[in-house]
Amino acid sequence: MKPAPAAAVAGDNEPALIGQFGTWGAYTATPNGKRVCFALAKPTSSKTNPPNRPRDPAYAFVSTRPAEKVVNEVSVMMGYMLKPGSESTLEVGGGSYAMYTQGDGVWIKNAAEEERMVEAMRHSADVVIKGVSAKGTETTDTFSLKGLSQALDRIAQDCRR
DSSP states (O other): OOOSOTTTSOSSOOOEEEEEETTEEEEEEOGGGOOEEEEEEOOSEEEEESTTOOOOOOEEEEEEEGGGTEEEEEEEEOSSOBOTTOEEEEEETTEEEEEEEETTEEEESOGGGHHHHHHHHHTSSEEEEEEEBTTSOEEEEEEEOTTHHHHHHHHHHHTOO
């Protein structure tokens, strides 16, 4: 089983696991000749309202793409199509961050806050992400952040700018 969806790594390049740290795997790939590194985790708990609605697995990513000068971009593949035009929230370290939605993914709305959010993620126990599906189902996913700091450090090492 390959844990990275196609959205994370475009092209026919298979990501290689370079280290597992707690719940976070550190991966590297070279789609279209451009190096990409990312940390990936699955939720430690998922709830839907109404309960037990079917969905694909969810994944949280923190990606670095040196060719695009992108460092530690946080995204979450929710495992379902999000309600068009809806917003999502990511809660970590006592703060809440607005996330914009597109298709089945969410990204931070204000890119200027991303570094602060990642720093909070490095020092917190978990992160909670809420979203609404195209069918109106509300989801709450909790991801453990155990191992994230080590995974990000490993990515920084392997994906130098």
